[in-house]
Amino acid sequence: MIENRAYMQKFAMHFGTYMGVFWILKFILFPLGFSIPFLMILFFCLTLAVPFMGYFYAKSYRDKVCGGGIGFGHACIFTILMYVFASLLASVAHFVYFQFIDNGFVIDAYTNMVNQVFELNPAVAESEKEVLTNALSELRLMTPISITLQLLSSDILFCSLIAIPTALFVMKRKKQLTTEEDASTMN
Helix, strand or coil: CHHHHHHHHHHHHHHHHHHHHHHHHHHHHHHHCCCCHHHHHHHHHHHHCHHHHHHHHHHHHHHHCCCCCECHHHHHHHHHHHHHHHHHHHHHHHHHHHHHHCCCHHHHHHHHHHHHHHHHCCCCCHHHHHHHHHHHHHHHHCCHHHHHHHHHHHHHHHHHHHHHHHHHHHCECCCCCCHHHHHHHHC
């Protein structure tokens, strides 16, 4: 049993590293997307691909490590661990970006977008303007570590929710050998 846990952790880290590198490369598109809108669309499309990658990695784990069969709980725990490792790796990149590279660029881009909405739609209620302005003010007060921890917790929450349907699709019973097949394999 302990050996199975060690294999699960090893392969969750292995596939989580692949997923984390994918998330880091995908995250590079996010700030660039404010200048080049196509990259923001690409960022969202790649974000939608994450559950499919999680399914592919969990299916590979089931087929190559578990002998073609895996229960729901095992698949769910493996998928959650994989996403947690990916989230931790991506959090390092998030912290480096917001601490050393960003210098308020993302918040300024959001502020400019909100101001453009106010200019294009003057009928926006004053209360809505105040709410958005207060939200942007609160975002400006966040430190790079608090932004990183917020992103980490949301990644883990959403990916834990994604792990449930993924585990449902991945789970599969091992094929039981019939007595005739048992006899033929013995000879």
